[in-house]
Amino acid sequence: MMNKLAEVLDQVQSVAIAGHVNPDGDCVGSCMGLYLYLKENYPDMQTDVYLEKTRDVFAYIKDIQEARTECEADAVYDLLVILDVSSTERIGVAAGLLEHVKNSVCIDHHVTNGGICEMNHIFPEASSSSEVLYHLLEDDKISKDCAEALYTGIIHDTGVFEYSCTSPDTMRTAAKLMEKGVPFTEIIESSFKEKTYIQNQIMGRTLTESIMLLDSRCIVGIVRQKELDFYGIEVKDLDGIVNQLRNTKGVDVAVFLYELSPQTFKVSMRSSKNVDVSRIAAVFGGGGHVRAAGCTMQGQPFDVINSLTLYIEKQLTGVE
Ligand code: 5GP
Ligand code: MN
DSSP states (O other): OOSOGGGGTTTOOEEEEEOBSSOOHHHHHHHHHHHHHHHHHOTTSEEEEEOSOOOGGGTTSTTGGGOBSOOOTTOOOSEEEEESOOSGGGBOTTTTHHHHOSEEEEEEOOTTOOOOSSEEEEOTTSSOHHHHHHHHSOGGGOOHHHHHHHHHHHHHHHTTTTSTTOOHHHHHHHHHHHTTTOOHHHHIIIIIIOOOHHHHHHHHHHHHTOEEETTTTEEEEEEOHHHHHHHTOOGGGGTTHHHHHHTSTTOSEEEEEEEEETTEEEEEEEESSSOOHHHHHHHTTOEEOSSEEEEEEESOHHHHHHHHHHHHHHHHTTOO
């Protein structure tokens, strides 16, 4: 653990910043927040940020078009900072860098992260990696642009200060960022709430076809590849569906499956109470948080659901 990031920047001339596969708001916000902070305060340092292609809704984040979606095999940096990445296999485009960097720092908030870098700064109590990162930076060196990125990360991982991961410290951090003049209404509207017509259609369809299991304490929604093809959309357009499933009255756990390739499903889980979904995801090689976790599973949807509900039921009935 360190007090401030500056402690590891001594003698460092080049830094690579990287996030996780299929980057979400917190991943984009924390990576871009750090990128802008380093570019602005350490102009002589070579700073690069690696992110898989980000959703258009994040286009307002300054310099996001500079994010690199590919990494050269022989790229070498003094320091690699990975943000919001809970396990090695989830490092996105810059996975190859970890082996030959001189030093590496992991900044994260996933309870399932066992520490994947030389230095690990992991706070599972924090709402978001963006909140963890804020405390490693010096407030007076944070620009409005950097604040916009970090604010984005916090609102995405807290569902705009709703989820239980939100703490008084989250609010204090958001307040500090708000003091930088971030256009919070626009950020929340455009990056979090607004959906395209097609996104609303696929969400509506998934909700209509959802099924209730375990005495209506578990809801399951599924999107097959043929539906993605039909609507001409990508996996990143499915954001928010699992949260809407979870909003169903009486439901403890929402499970959302979407087909990555034939018989391979990405599983997204959310729980409102009683169930620790990170433990269930971990059984199937995934991870995440108590209230939001995921994994990838093989088989027919029926088999995947059966495997998951076995563990969900154990927690609901207190067997485990
Ligand atoms: P989502 O359902 O939004 O994709 O992910 C919810 C949370 O679970 C995120 O914090 C994410 O990092 C974590 N998560 C999702 N899928 C996986 C996975 O396959 N492996 C691990 N380790 N974590 C995951
Ligand atoms: Mn996060």
